[in-house]
Amino acid sequence: MRRSIPAIVSVLLAPLALAAWSTANAADPAPAATAAVAPGATPIPAPSAAPDAHPRAVITTSLGAVTVELDPVKAPLTVANFLDYARSGYFEGTVFPRVIPGFMIQGGGLLPDLEPKPGQRAPIRNEAANGLKNTRGTLAMARTSVPDSATSQFFINIADNAFRDHRDDSAAGMGYAVFGRVVGGQDVIDKIASQRTASNGMHQDVPLTKVIIESVKVLPAKP
Numbered sequence: 001m002r003r004s005i006p007a008i009v010s011v012l013l014a015p016l017a018l019a020a021w022s023t024a025n026a027a028d029p030a031p032a033a034t035a036a037v038a039p040g041a042t043p044i045p046a047p048s049a050a051p052d053a054h055p056r057a058v059i060t061t062s063l064g065a066v067t068v069e070l071d072p073v074k075a076p077l078t079v080a081n082f083l084d085y086a087r088s089g090y091f092e093g094t095v096f097p098r099v100i101p102g103f104m105i106q107g108g109g110l111l112p113d114l115e116p117k118p119g120q121r122a123p124i125r126n127e128a129a130n131g132l133k134n135t136r137g138t139l140a141m142a143r144t145s146v147p148d149s150a151t152s153q154f155f156i157n158i159a160d161n162a163f164r165d166h167r168d169d170s171a172a173g174m175g176y177a178v179f180g181r182v183v184g185g186q187d188v189i190d191k192i193a194s195q196r197t198a199s200n201g202m203h204q205d206v207p208l209t210k211v212i213i214e215s216v217k218v219l220p221a222k223p
Helices: 005-012 076-088 186-193
Strands: 056-061 064-070 098-100 104-107 138-141 154-157 178-184 197-200 203-207 212-218
Touching (some): 056 076, 064 076, 076 178, 076 212, 104 186, 178 186
Antiparallel strands (some): 056 064, 056 212, 064 178, 098 104, 104 154, 138 154, 138 178
């Protein structure tokens, strides 16, 4: 049964944290995968300058393909992280396990049985203070209540969600790092967002029909 957007927002504004898939944090909008990185893991270093100022990738799903354009100038760590996962094939076979119409769709870390896919890397630094906003069609990182905890899971905003933007450097005000935008296939995103959902164990807003990420392919750099 779907919940109304005002009811969702009233629950989410208090913590403003996309928490891990756990019963204690089930109300958060875009949680990170259950598989936590071992304490003390070292975040990946800052990447060198990207050869393509605005790399693009095609996310092929069981409901169609979506093209995203990334912003390594504003979000270098986050873009490098996403590209590394994409080029390694990590996203293949994962699902969109949480879909909230008028809000967001999330994927990139759980398998169809809703178990975390092995192989997640160390978390990255939160780049939410980069000036990019959580507007409709933007791509951002899911994380736990710890600001610097994003690994593989990402979400795509279905609406303008200003309450997820960076406000300050506190844990509550850090926000969620935007690192790209949809430039093709927004109709596919809306189709995913329209799927009927239900609770499945500890997971909420799970599509009744699995939406699979079949591949994420990085396009050749523009000349």
